[in-house]
Amino acid sequence: MHVDEHKAWMQAAASPDSCTNVALHPSCRSVAVSAELVPLLLFSTNDYLGLSAHPAVKAAAAEAAAQVGCGPRSSALVAGFTSEHRQLELELSVLKGTQDALLFPTGYAANVAVVAVLASVSSARGAPAAEPGQQQQQQQQQQQVVVLSDELNHASIIDGARL
Secondary structure (H helix, E strand, O other): OOHHHHHHHHHHHOOOOOOOOEEEOOOOOOEEEEEOOEEEEOHHHOOOOOHHHOHHHHHHHHHHHHHHOOOOOOOHHHHOOOHHHHHHHHHHHHHHOOOOOOOOOOHHHHHHHHHHHHHHHHHHOOOOOOOHHHHHHHHHHOOOOOOOOOOOOOHHHHHHHHO
16 A cells, blocks of 8 residues: 555544544554544554555465465464474574574563573573582572563563563
C-alpha cells in the first residue's frame, strides 16, 4: 500500500462519521486505532508495516506452502524442530554475519534464556574445569554478577535475572 493511500485510510478511520474507534486496515492484517480523532498505529499487531500484504511476502509464503504445506502446525516447542527451522537459523546467521543463530519459541523464552546465560557466563568466565572436591571452592571464588533491572521491565527479563 502506498503511503498516501495509507494516510487517506487513516484519515477516514479517524473521521467523526466513523462509528468505531478501531478500523481494519485494507490489508486486513493490521489495525489502526483513533483516540480522540488522532490516528495511531497499533504496533501490537506485529504487522504495523503492512508487510503481510506485500507482493513479495505473499509470493514467498505461497512458495513455502507449496513446498512444505501449511496449517496450524505450531511452534517448534510444541510440534518439533524441523529442517525449515534449521534453514532459517542458518540464513539468519549468514544475514547477520555470525557463526550461527538460535530460534526461540517465544519472546518470553528468549528473554529468560539470554538474561540468565549472560549473567551466568560472565560469572563463570575463565573458570577452569574443577575436580569434584574443588567445585565448591571455585564457586565461592567466582565473581558475583549484579543485574540491575527496572521495575517496569517485562516479566521475562526479571525472571531471567532471577535464574
